[in-house]
Amino acid sequence: MTDRLPKYDSPPVVETVLSVQFAPLQHYSSAHGGWFWKNYLDKEWATVQIAPRLDDQFERFGDEMIWGRGGGFRIVTQPEPERLQIIRADNERMIQIQDTRFIYNWKKEGVRSFV
Template sequence: MPNRPLDLPDYDRPPVNEVVLGVQFGSLAALKTPHIGFLWKRWRDRYPVVSEQPPLEPAFETFPSVVGEPGILFESLIGVPFPRVWFESEDGSDLCQIQKDRLIHNWRKRENAYPHYEYVRGLLVDDLRNFGEFAQEEGLGELVFNQAEVSYINTIDLPDGRSPHAALDEVLSTWRQFSLEGEIEDTTFRARYRFKRDEVPYARLHVAVTPAVRRADGKHIIKLEMTFRGKPENDSQDAALALLDVGRGVIVRSFDKMTSPEMHQVWGRKQ
């Protein structure tokens, strides 16, 4: 497992609500629903809760691509869709999602503090090793990786309990230059940044800021979602994991740049 890069900003109490590490691979045509039962038999101790969800659409970064273009419900429209299966830990904080062409590990905030990226990455690697072995034993084929992505979903509220919807400038340092006449009510914005390897675009960072209401306590919050997705350098697992590492660095540095020094204090910025 790689150590945390020393130059990466770190916080005692980061506002992370969910971290998602996912890889996409060539579709395992031979994977059928009954296989999932055999897989759960292996995983039941680790993931005692299982459920089915609609499959995710294929997600590929291409250049160019049209902003806002709906994805393609390929799996849903052609043939019989294979479900996405959720395997959850007892407390729900760890979730492994599997479908024919994806494996995703989510860490979700429950009562526990954020255990940091290296921990979640370790669990993804465990899931991949177990699933890869299972696929081999069952003759389902090799995992040939074609895309990897890392997402951080942050939920931000103000320390004094005020709604942050009208105070985005207090949360995001990048927002301060947009103070206009009148009283701001709320704000939503999205941005995409492209990344190149040897002058060839290969990945994107998607940033979205939206006002939201937390169901649990009805409190106004700001959701800051950052996703880095791209094509690994080759089709190996190592390359897919390397892309996740790059994406994590990009997201953490971008988060630090976007957010205000005052909020950094609230979150206990360490370096």
């Protein structure tokens, strides 16, 4: 079979993100993200920073699409866990964790760093 995809010496993609969203983890805090960092990642993952949480995203179909357009607001009754960003020393990889998401980022070498 002939490979019909183009071949690039310098691909146009500079960042790739894989994100998984799930139901909120009960009693989650940034401490859990720190525990993951120290127990499952090696010393190459040297930088950690806190970032604002990302809002959950849902696909809407049919009549639901009408209500999903435009801006919106949320009423929060208690503090929500923030997003933990764990960055590898070479600034090419980042893992982001919050109570409803796990995100893995790859950034092309030589492109502006995550930090």
